[in-house]
Amino acid sequence: MAQGRPFDELWGASRDRTPRADFEAVAAWLTDLTPAELVRRQEAAEAAFRSLGITFAVYGDEEAAERIIPFDIIPRIFSAPEWASLSAGLEQRVRAINLFIDDVYGARKIIAAGIIPADIVLGNAQYCIAVAGARPPHGVYAHICGIDLVRTGPDQFWVLEDNARTPSGVSYMLENREAMLRLCPELFDALPVEPVDSYPELLRETLQSVSPGRADACCVLLTPGHFNSAFYEHSFLADNMGIELVEGSDLEVDDDVVWMRTIHGRVRVDVIYRRIDDFYLDPLVFNPDSALGVPGLMAAYLAGNVTLVNAPGTGIADDKAIYSYMPEIVRYYTGEEPKLPNVETWRCREPDALQYTLDNLDKLVVKLVDGSGGYGMLVGQAATRKEIETFRAALKAEPERYIAQPTLALSTVPTFTDAGLAPRHVDFRPFVLTGANGIRIVPGGLTRVALREGSLVVNSSQGGGTKDSFVLAPEDDDGQAGGAG
């Protein structure tokens, strides 16, 4: 890192000498662990996690073992006040996202008010014209949001991107906790860790709450099938919620009502937690070649007979050009100042911003507005001259497809490496549930860690791993939070 030592979440700026306030117990635990014991635990973690992973994964052979994302046993920890302020910011942001989506598919007031340019919304590939004018049951669009956060200092949290389509990774939050409870039980005695295992139950309540009508709603999870790489998360969630895991071929639409074929006959379906993209949902409306979807599903949705979670069209909020307007969006719909700031963003569609970006390519991070997974991205500081020049040409050709951001000194957390403990950069994805019953956030999330020294890219496809994310209970708590849950 050119800018000197980044903020460490355990040691602050003390260079491994004094832990930050609230983190003494963890520092003591970490210091007491001998290197040999650390190695033993990490090996046990890998073995346990592997068997846990294989248990959940449908694959049972070597190829599956390789698919398991590396897991690091040193947890990433949020104090109670940190979490309180984070969750208030998340709630505000997700509230604004839902109001924004409602607006752009409805009255489009924000466009009329000149807050956001019309073409960036209506001309967006993620804008789903098929649902314009249709309001989902209970007015909720993005029932499940994964908000990606990064940190640069004690109180400096930034939103890096919003995932309002079909965010994945929540099963890691739950599995990582299982692994930690098995491998480091003493940590849970020493720290009042808030449990996360209520997530499947909260998710099920959220699904039930947005049923279009019937009280005892039949909810199902729609998966592309067992060849999908995230299938084990789908089966894991369906299992833990106690709902059916269905494929497109299990459903049929009759007179705008969705039915599921069971051995005892047809069963009416009210809520579909779908883990397939809009494009594949219904071959009659979207991709006619899709065998994953259900013909007539969109008609049933538009007739108000079934709730789709998340609603079609929510991808508009994931777009990185829209993201750059999020502070304005939050202000417009909530009347409040955003509690969670955006990372400073240059929209290359604007000539000044493009010029600035071109002049500073070696310092910036440049991203495709609709890219994800770390693909289609330039990290100027780490790039070769040739990569920069290739990117420069692409930028000049289609500037509207790109945004640029400064390279942030992401916070680090001590991580087990080949050379012993070392700081590694992390990010964080908490999961925010929105139902007719309000917004709920499980105290935890997915922490991703860049395992390569100095690397800022945490994506699992690019050498990233995961850590458990502890949220500590407030001090006046009656102490039950330390239990295994």
Place this chain on the structure above:
Amino acid sequence: MLSRTAQHLYWIGRYMERAEFTARLVEATIRLSALGDHDASEQAWRSALAVVGSASAFAASGETFSPAGVRRYLTLSEDNASAVRSCISAARDNARAARTALTVEVWEAINRTWLVIRDRTKPGGVQASLNLVDSLKAEIRGFEGALARMLRSEGSWFMQLGAAIERGDNTARLLDVKYYLLLPPGQEVGGALDRDQWSTMLQIVSAKTAYRHIYSGPLKPWRVADFLIFRDEMPRSLAASAEETVDLLSDFAARSGRQGLADRLARKRLDRIRDLDIGTVVQNGLHEWLHAYIRDNAALDQAIARQFRFG
């Protein structure tokens, strides 16, 4: 339960049963072929192909006929959907797709069975085939053990139902071939080769010792037929499989409060078997009777698919 899930489970039962039957057929044929001369050996392998209904498919595969070729075709050939390896692969694919309806133990048992045969592409020598069959039998016992410990509800019932239907089909085909296609012309009924064949047949259905217990005498063709058709204490007999089918369908009916065509067909079949004896069957033609049984079994399979709305 989703119809698709039920269908996957049913086919796990059928494929695992078929895999074991074919493996045992190969084992017994190796043995039989070792007892006779060259012609007898060829005859043994031809009849093995006939038992699994693959004689014409083998001829069409372009492979020249030889004991080793048939052995490969029945165990490992990817062109043969009924080869042991293909059956286990199909069972595993169904298990993956119905993973959430299986216990960890059942899934692991199926997966372990697959791992035994996955990397085998060449059959190797006779001893290698026998070792493979031994390992597979052990893994399939593990599958049955895991299945027996599953919750007694739809999940396990569909796998057992598939196995019961498949078992009836296999046993009927075995009997049919052994009685009518096997004996080379000129061989005396009751001669040495003949006795070896009866004994081989019992070995395939793992009932050699059981036969001695029940009949306490020399192997007699009509007794073997009686044993494999009518003795319901013999798990692979047609009577036992017909009875198990009725029992399993009754379990479903008790749970759902509804019955269908499959229930009626299964009961009718069991009643008919109970009203018959081996003398009558042999008198009216064993071959014809077995063929009718195989047809009825297929009709029952279709009725089950309709009743539970398989895709």
